[in-house]
Amino acid sequence: MSTQPHLIIIGNGMVGHHLVEQLVERGATERYAISVFGEERHLAYDRVHLSEVFNGQDAESLALSTADYYAEHGITLRLDEAVTAIDRDASEVVTAEGRTPYDRVVLATGSFPFVPPIPGNDREGCLVYRTLDDLDAIRAAAENAATGVVVGGGLLGLEAANALRGLNLDTAVVEFAPRLMPMQVDTEGGELLREKIESLGVQVLTGRATQEIVDGERSRHRMVFQDEKVLETDLIVFSAGIRPRDELARDCGLELGERGGVVIDDSCLTSDPAILAVGEVALWNNSIFGLVAPGYQMAKAAAVTLLEGNEPFKGADMSTKLKLMGVDVGSIGDAHGDRTPGARQFRFLDPLKQQYRKLVVSSDGKRLVGAMLVGDNSVYDTLLQYYANRIELPEDPATLILPAGSSAAPALGPDALPDTAMICSCHNVTKADVCASIDGGAVDLGAVKGETRASTGCGGCAALLKTLVDHELESRGVEVDKSICEHFHYTRQELYDIVRVEGIKTFSELMEKHGSKVGHGLGCDICKPAVASILASCFNEPITDAAHIPLQDTNDTFMANMQKNGTYSVVPRIAGGEITPDKLVVLGQVAQKYGLYTKVTGGQRIDLFGARLEDLPAIWGELIEAGFETGHAYGKSLRTVKSCVGSTWCRYGVQDSVGMAIRLEHRYKGLRAPHKIKFGVSGCTRECAEAQSKDIGVIATENGWNLYVSGNGGMRPRHAELFATDLSDEELFRYIDRFLMFYIRTADRLQRTSVWRENLEGGLDYLKEVILEDSLGIGEELERQMQAVVDTYQCEWANAISDPEKLKRFRSFVNDSRPDPDIIYTSERGQLRPA
Amino acid sequence: MTIASAAANTMTQTWQRLCTRADLVPHSGVAAWLETDEGPVQVALFYLPGGANPPQSAAQNPPSLAGHAQELYAIDHRDPFSGANVIARGIVGDLKGEPVVASPLYKQHFRLADGRCLEDDSVQLRTWKVSFKGEEVWVEA
Numbered sequence: 011m012s013t014q015p016h017l018i019i020i021g022n023g024m025v026g027h028h029l030v031e032q033l034v035e036r037g038a039t040e041r042y043a044i045s046v047f048g049e050e051r052h053l054a055y056d057r058v059h060l061s062e063v064f065n066g067q068d069a070e071s072l073a074l075s076t077a078d079y080y081a082e083h084g085i086t087l088r089l090d091e092a093v094t095a096i097d098r099d100a101s102e103v104v105t106a107e108g109r110t111p112y113d114r115v116v117l118a119t120g121s122f123p124f125v126p127p128i129p130g131n132d133r134e135g136c137l138v139y140r141t142l143d144d145l146d147a148i149r150a151a152a153e154n155a156a157t158g159v160v161v162g163g164g165l166l167g168l169e170a171a172n173a174l175r176g177l178n179l180d181t182a183v184v185e186f187a188p189r190l191m192p193m194q195v196d197t198e199g200g201e202l203l204r205e206k207i208e209s210l211g212v213q214v215l216t217g218r219a220t221q222e223i224v225d226g227e228r229s230r231h232r233m234v235f236q237d238e239k240v241l242e243t244d245l246i247v248f249s250a251g252i253r254p255r256d257e258l259a260r261d262c263g264l265e266l267g268e269r270g271g272v273v274i275d276d277s278c279l280t281s282d283p284a285i286l287a288v289g290e291v292a293l294w295n296n297s298i299f300g301l302v303a304p305g306y307q308m309a310k311a312a313a314v315t316l317l318e319g320n321e322p323f324k325g326a327d328m329s330t331k332l333k334l335m336g337v338d339v340g341s342i343g344d345a346h347g348d349r350t351p352g353a354r355q356f357r358f359l360d361p362l363k364q365q366y367r368k369l370v371v372s373s374d375g376k377r378l379v380g381a382m383l384v385g386d387n388s389v390y391d392t393l394l395q396y397y398a399n400r401i402e403l404p405e406d407p408a409t410l411i412l413p414a415g416s417s418a419a420p421a422l423g424p425d426a427l428p429d430t431a432m433i434c435s436c437h438n439v440t441k442a443d444v445c446a447s448i449d450g451g452a453v454d455l456g457a458v459k460g461e462t463r464a465s466t467g468c469g470g471c472a473a474l475l476k477t478l479v480d481h482e483l484e485s486r487g488v489e490v491d492k493s494i495c496e497h498f499h500y501t502r503q504e505l506y507d508i509v510r511v512e513g514i515k516t517f518s519e520l521m522e523k524h525g526s527k528v529g530h531g532l533g534c535d536i537c538k539p540a541v542a543s544i545l546a547s548c549f550n551e552p553i554t555d556a557a558h559i560p561l562q563d564t565n566d567t568f569m570a571n572m573q574k575n576g577t578y579s580v581v582p583r584i585a586g587g588e589i590t591p592d593k594l595v596v597l598g599q600v601a602q603k604y605g606l607y608t609k610v611t612g613g614q615r616i617d618l619f620g621a622r623l624e625d626l627p628a629i630w631g632e633l634i635e636a637g638f639e640t641g642h643a644y645g646k647s648l649r650t651v652k653s654c655v656g657s658t659w660c661r662y663g664v665q666d667s668v669g670m671a672i673r674l675e676h677r678y679k680g681l682r683a684p685h686k687i688k689f690g691v692s693g694c695t696r697e698c699a700e701a702q703s704k705d706i707g708v709i710a711t712e713n714g715w716n717l718y719v720s721g722n723g724g725m726r727p728r729h730a731e732l733f734a735t736d737l738s739d740e741e742l743f744r745y746i747d748r749f750l751m752f753y754i755r756t757a758d759r760l761q762r763t764s765v766w767r768e769n770l771e772g773g774l775d776y777l778k779e780v781i782l783e784d785s786l787g788i789g790e791e792l793e794r795q796m797q798a799v800v801d802t803y804q805c806e807w808a809n810a811i812s813d814p815e816k817l818k819r820f821r822s823f824v825n826d827s828r829p830d831p832d833i834i835y836t837s838e839r840g841q842l843r844p845a
Numbered sequence: 846m847t848i849a850s851a852a853a854n855t856m857t858q859t860w861q862r863l864c865t866r867a868d869l870v871p872h873s874g875v876a877a878w879l880e881t882d883e884g885p886v887q888v889a890l891f892y893l894p895g896g897a898n899p900p901q902s903a904a905q906n907p908p909s910l911a912g913h914a915q916e917l918y919a920i921d922h923r924d925p926f927s928g929a930n931v932i933a934r935g936i937v938g939d940l941k942g943e944p945v946v947a948s949p950l951y952k953q954h955f956r957l958a959d960g961r962c963l964e965d966d967s968v969q970l971r972t973w974k975v976s977f978k979g980e981e982v983w984v985e986a
Contacts, residue, residue, distance in 0.1 A: 496940070532872070532893065534938030535947035535954075560872035564934040564949035567873075572949055576929035823887070824868040826878045830887070830930050832923075 014043045015113035017316065018103055020093045020258065022048030024057055025289030025305035026118030027074050032313035034083050041317065042114070044085045047105065049092040049119075052142050053077060058302055060145060061169050064176030069142050071729060096262040098282060114284055116312055117259060117272060121252035121290035121300070126161065130223030135230055136246045139170040148247060152177040155244030157229055159183070161220060162250035163190040168334040170249045171212055175335070182213035182241065184233070186250070189216055194330070194341040198359060199384040202366045206337045206385065215241070252300055254291040267293040276322035278312040286312045299326055303435045310438065327398060327435070331390045333775070340383035340390040343397050344370055350379045358411045360385075367411035369393070376402050381411075391474050399431045424481040433478060434471045439464035441478060448482050455479045473771060494759065495536040496528050497521065502684065502759045506544050515549055516557045517541050539563050540759040543646055546682035547754045548795075550802040552809045553645075553682075554816050565644035568820065569806055570626055575833055575844040578626060579619040580606070581643035582633050583679060586653045586671030586691070587614025596636040604629055607841045612723075613650030613688065615641060620842055622829060624822045630807045639679075639805040646760070647682045648689070651675040652700065656693030656710070665710030667693035670739070674708070677743065680803045681750065681796075684757040684766075688723075702730045705763040706746055711735070715742045719749060719777075720767035728764040731774055734782055744793060748781045751792035859986065863890065866980045874933035874946065876922045879973070881986045887922035888973060889933035890982065891946060891957055915944075917977065918957040919984050921970035924948045925962075932970070 017038075019026055030046060033039065048054075055072040063069055080087040088105075095104040102109040123138040125131050135151050138144055139160075152158065158174040160167050163185030174181040183190070189200025190207065204214045219236045226232035229242040259272040265281035267273055271293030278286045288308040290300055299305060304326030311323035329342040345368070347353040352373030359366050367389065370380035378396040383389070389410060396403060396410075404410065429442040439462045447461040458479050459465055465475045492501045498520075500508065505520070514520045520541060521531050533541070542561035546553060553559070553566050565571050570578035582597070597616050601608045604625050606618040621629055630640075643649060651674045654660065656667030671691040681687070690701030691708040701707030707718035713736040721730025734745055757766040770777060779785040810816045822830055834845040863877045869892040879888045893916050922930045927950045935946040937957070944957040954963040960970030974985040 497938075529939040529942045530893075530944065532937065532939040532944065534940060534945075535936040535952065538936055538938060556871075559870065560937065563936065564931070567934065572931065572934070574927060574929065574950065576927075576931040576950075818868070819870065822876060824864045824875045824877050824890075828878070832928070832930055 014041065016111060017042040017044045017114045017116070018110065018112045019044065019046045019116045019118055020103065021118035021120055021255075021289070021291075022046050022050070022054045022087075022089065023118060023120045023289065024054060024074065024302050025120070025309050026116075027054030028306045029116060029118060029288060029309035029312060030075075030080070030085060032310050033316070034085075036313055036317055038313065038317055039083050039085065045110065046080070046085060046087050047091055047093050047103070048087070048089040050141055050143065051090040053080075053087070053089065055142065057140070060139070060142070061173040061176065063142070063145055064149075064173045068729065069145075072142075093258060096258050096285070098262050098284075101284070112284075114286070114316060116278075116316075117280070117285065117287040117291050118289050118309075119255035119258065119291045121254050121298075123166075123248055124251040124253045125248045126220070126250050128220050128222060130231075131248070133223055133231060133246075135244065136223065136248065139166065139173065139247050139249050145173070148173065148245070149177065151245050152179055155179055155230070157182070157243045158245040158247065159233065159241065159243040160247045160249055162248065163187070163214070163216065164193060164249070164251065165191060165330075165332065165334070166252075167249040168207070170247045171207075172335045174245070174247065175210070175212065179245065180213075181211075182215060182243070183207070184218050184220065184241070185214075185216045186219050187216065190214065191339060194339060194345065195382055195384055196346060196368070198357070199339075199366045199368070199382055202359070202361075202364055202384045203337065203339065206364055207335060210335050210337075212335070252290060252298075254293070254298060256291055259285075259287070259291070267296060271298050274308075274323075276311070276324065277315040277320065278308055278323060279315065286315065288312045294323060295325060297325075299328070301326075301328060301330060304328070306436055307438060329394055329397070331387050331394075333387075336775075338383065338385055338387035340381070340387045340393075342381040342390070342394055343378070344380035345382040346370075347380060353379055356408045356411060358408075358413075360413070369407055369411055371403060371407050375407065378403055378407070391471070395427055395431060399428050401426065401428075424478045427478075433475055434462075434464035437463040444475070444478055445482055448479070448486065453483070453488060472773075476771070493526075494540060495534055497526055497531070497533050497537050498524060499526050500524065502540055502544070503756055505541065506547075506755055509541075509544050509548055515545065515551070517545070517561050518557070533561075535563075536759070539566070539646075542566070543682045543684065543759075547799070550680070550682075550799050552804065552806055554806065554810050554813075554819075556815075559819070568623060568626060569630075569640060569644055569810065570621065571644045573619060573844070576623075576830070577619070577833060577844075578621045578623065579617050579643070580621050580626070580629055580633075581611065581615050581617050581641040582638035583641040583675070584615045584650075585675040585679075586651055586668050588653075588668055588672060593636060593638065596633070596638075600629055600632050603632075605835075605842055607843060611643075611650075612652075614652050615643070615650060617643070620835065620844075622822065622833065623820055624827075624829070627811060627817050627820050630811055634805070634808055634811065640807040642680060642806075645682060646685050647680060648675070648678040648687045651689035651691060652704070653691045654693050654696075654698035656691075660693060662696055663693035663710065664712055665693055665715065667691045667699065667708075667710055670708065670710075670715070670742075671699075673739075674706075674743075674746070677800055678746075678750065680806070681754075681799050683750065683754050685760050685762045687750070687763070703727065704730060706730075706749070708742065714738050717742060717745060720763045722762055722764035726764070728768075731767075733774075733778065744789075745781055747796040748789050748792045749777075751796050752777075752780060752788075755792075860983045861986060862978075863888075863982050863984050865982065866892075866977065869982065872937060874935065874937060876930070876933040879919075879984055879986050886971075886986075887930050888919045888984065889922040889935075889946070890975065890984075891918040891920070891933075891937050891944075892916065893918075893937065893944065915958075917975045917982065918944070919973040919975035920946070920955065920957060920960050921972075923970075924950055925968055925970070926951050926953055 054074045091105050093103050102111050123140050158179035159182045160171045161184050163183045171183050190203045221234045224232050226242040230244045233241045254271040265273045272287040274287050274292045289305040308323050314321040332339045344350050347370035353370050356369040365385035368382040381393045427441050431441040433439050443462050447458050452458045465472045493499045538561040601618050607620050609617050611617050651671040653667045653671035657663030688704045689706045690699040690704040692699040692701045693710045703721045703723045707730040709716045715737045716735045717733045718730035719733045722728040835842040836845040871894045874889045874891045879886045922932050935949045937946050945954040960972045962968035
């Protein structure tokens with residue numbers, strides 16, 4: 011060990027990890043040798059989004075960091091090793107592995123779920139919800155369960171209920187208080203929340219105190235309430251609040267609060283200045299902060315303290331914006347109005363839309379002191395700015411919560427925000443910080459995010475940040491140029507709209523009417539293929555027609571994929587990966603005859619490499635004769651629909667995945683899009699078709715199909731997100747129609763659905779609203795546009811082969827039939843390859 | 846340049862007929878064999894019907910090529926970055942007013958007028974004089 015002082019961080023949760031990041035960022039690794047002890051076997055992960063593990067996310071995707079990050083910064087990481095004592099006399103921490111000396115210690119041990127002292131609370135199948143291991147236990151217990159109960163109707167309780175729902179249990183929530191989320195909402199809000207949660211099929215029992223848990227008659231457990239009423243269930247999850255993990259501090263004699271929690275000062279120092287505490291274990295000003303943002307702020311204050319600086323923790327705003335089972339809940343400041351003398355309240359309740367909004371304003375009506383939202387968080391950001399920055403309210407504050415379209419006040423523009431306005435509370439980024447980064451040379455949203463880290467935490471401020479950045483750039487005279495290239499002062503999306511609305515059918519017409527008039531108006535290798543793709547998406551004329559052929563990339567021009575030596579590869583469509591032996595034989599014969607290298611692709615097709623340009627028509631003549639059609643492996647279009655063999659053969663399959671894959675492939679084949687599109691269809695949850703790595707993933711359920719969207723393999727793998735469940739065939743086609751057409755309408759050129767989805771403002775929720783709920787009222791239009799593409803499909807190769815004019819294009823040389831002598835092959839493993 | 850003076854230069858600088866207008870693809874390229882002193886060469890022929898009209902802002906500049914816009918270009922077919930003979934299969938366009946072709950393999954741009962690579966100053970493709978004689982395409986090599 012070096013001579014550097016040794017800093018030990020106990021706990022590797024979200025706050026403990028954030029502390030590490032803060033220390034690294036501030037160069038503390040030069041100053042200290044740092045060791046981190048984590049009781050769990052997992053590296054720090056995003057506990058806030060734990061329930062997503064049951065909604066199709068895997069545990070790895072919640073990870074906040076990697077072992078490499080720790081190693082890279084020379085930080086010793088000791089996971090799965092709980093600290094059992096702090097020996098302050100010897101300055102050592104104790105684990106089962108031995109003792110480790112320290113100079114400074116930070117307690118980041120967090121909290122544990124409170125389990126009410128009810129007789130029977132330790133029965134098998136009575137669990138808590140806090141860690142990934144807890145989730146595994148819940149999942150295991152759910153396998154033989156039909157029903158589940160969550161004890162606790164607060165924020166975490168509803169998250170846990172969502173997790174049980176995700177496991178297909180009949181779920182109930184039991185809350186001791188007379189309403190759900192008693193900390194955040196009032197009686198009216200709680201009632202509305204109950205309606206919404208119940209409409210999702212979750213039973214809500216409030217005002218119930220569980221007296222004991224005993225053997226059930228129909229289920230494993232019976233919960234007996236104070237009024238002798240009972241509830242039977244197979245599985246119970248306790249989520250009735252948290253308690254600080256302060257036992258280490260207690261045992262070594264640090265000062266604790268009356269009801270627990272390690273007392274800290276503004277510098278996060280405990281009663282022993284060698285020891286600091288941060289996060290949910292720490293008690294500051296007699297308060298425990300059970301949210302991640304204040305924990306991050308403590309981590310920052312602690313990091314500064316450890317480096318002899320002074321950036322005190324000054325308490326934190328507990329305002330929160332949540333989406334619980336798809337229900338918006340927002341709480342700002344003194345939401346109940348019971349901490350502000352003379353406060354007045356404005357309330358708006360829409361029982362039909364199930365929305366409730368409440369403002370708590372100061373006695374003079376000038377300042378917002380609190381707010382409460384249920385069912386709709388759209389005004390949250392604006393209200394938070396009024397509250398956090400003490401901005402003077404409009405004359406009639408009610409306009410802030412009245413429905414838009416009445417005399418509603420406009421949203422607070424970026425100009426109205428003071429420099430101190432907090433934009434990102436996760437990373438403590440103010441408007442001034444954003445402006446400073448722009449003044450320092452950041453020229454777009456990505457650069458500002460990279461520099462300030464704003465909007466890289468929970469992401470709740472994404473829309474606000476974008477508005478602010480755009481506004482600031484504009485006010486500095488930076489024109490945010492989104493032109494596709496020098497020939498059109500439009501984005502791809504704008505060009506798409508122009509083509510659609512004006513019915514423009516050729517590149518030259520588009521150039522004439524809307525070109526920038528720069529250069530000779532010839533276009534370039536950016537705008538020509540982009541416009542070709544748009545024209546094909548809209549009108550689906552053959553890409554080899556005379557008006558379109560000069561626009562295409564070489565792969566589209568010759569309807570094959572150019573390889574490095576100038577030859578092409580040929581991939582006929584093998585829908586769903588299903589092929590008859592006869593056709594398989596034909597592929598072999600064609601490959602033999604034309605000397606082609608053959609390889610099976612990742613998309614369950616067969617790729618024939620090394621075809622000379624002049625041989626392509628003859629090759630396709632034979633393939634079409636045998637019943638093949640083009641596979642569009644060369645196009646920015648639907649590639650393959652990969653499938654497992656499904657219920658036809660597989661003993662686990664619950665639906666005919668091959669049949670569905672073939673139907674999907676034939677419906678969407680030939681569809682031109684901003685980038686290539688891949689599908690997968692699995693016949694059961696074993697997911698052998700790897701559908702969750704595709705743009706469109708379909709997984710069979712007992713009741714139909716689950717639809718996943720925007721997955722990706724390749725360089726930046728991304729798991730597809732669960733989009734809709736238990737769909738009928740018709741629903742599946744309808745939503746895919748809408749999804750793909752919406753993607754084609756709004757994506758940038760060469761933007762896969764994964765990146766498009768990540769950049770989509772409003773994210774997955776917005777996408778669901780547009781596609782599933784038709785919030786923009788364009789569902790039918792998108793379906794019609796898709797149907798038009800489907801109805802006009804023709805095999806491009808069959809079309810070209812029947813047209814001698816088009817076939818002329820496939821001559822290697824216009825004045826001689828001698829082949830290109832520079833294409834030279836050698837042999838390897840029994841096949842040809844470029845020399 | 847006339848045939849007579851070319852003959853005086855023993856075989857150099859003679860005009861060859863390569864193909865007809867019907868063999869060309871408007872706003873795109875085709876490849877052809879050209880016989881030269883050093884043996885046969887593959888050339889890419891690009892056809893921009895109506896020519897690349899000068900941008901309006903440059904309308905005052907002296908017009909090029911004896912007063913009419915150039916509508917035919919002959920340039921090396923071999924892509925120096927990949928070694929493959931594919932330039933004729935690239936997309937034609939203009940960048941900052943200069944007609945260019947983008948290599949279909951690694952997307953470098955080459956100026957049609959002089960073969961200069963826009964991404965790498967040290968790379969230049971050979972170009973040849975080319976023009977229509979009636980419906981025929983003639984190249985000087």
